[in-house]
Amino acid sequence: MNILIAYFSYTGHTKGIARQIQALTGGDLFEIRPAIPYPQDYDTAERQGRRETRDGYHPPLAEPSPDLSGYDALLLGTPNWFNTAAPPVATFLAENDFGGKPIALFCTNGGGGLGHIPADVKALRRDAKLLDSLNLYEDGGAGAKAKIADWLKKNGLM
Structure with a gap:
């Protein structure tokens, strides 16, 4: 199975x-980056992120997405930003045609869980075939690898 692992990461x-997902699947990594990086100061970045998520802003991305036609599945990673996907991930979703490919979400958070990320992704991509999501607190801790492997197996991706 040819897998794309696309993600945005601030911290x-x-x-x-x-x-870790790439090590288990052999998939291709693509880092979703905004054209203008978020400020390094966490408080400033948090205010900007809150404003962008509230306003539904989709920031321009630093580089175009890879051609998705050659992939069988997309593993899409985002931090939980104010109970939804980070704005660069929303841009990625809005700008690409997934052609009915299955999408498995993985989310890192500081205590907010998945929030309403799956529902928001489905709202942005009504044609999306969402698989079960993975939710990890911060870096997932010592049990992250096992949780990731279980999630991949459950979704038929490993």
Whole structure:
């Protein structure tokens, strides 16, 4: 199975999970990055992220997405930003045609769980075939690898 692992990461937690997923699946990594990076100061970035999610803003991305036609499935990672996907992930979803490919979400959070990320992704991509989602607190801790493997198996991706 040819898998694309696309993710946005601000603190590095989601990036770390994406790399663990890649090690287990052999999938291709694509980092979703906004054209203008978020400020390094956490409080400033938080205010900006809150404003963008509230306003439904889709920031331009730093680079175009890879051609999705050659992939069988998409594993899409985002931190939970105010109970939804980070704005760059919303841009990625809005700008791409997934052609009915299955999408498995993985989310890192600081205590908010999945929030309403699956429902918001479905609202952005009504044609999306969402698989079960993975929710990890921060970097997932010592049990992350086992949780990731279980999630991949449950979704038929490993």
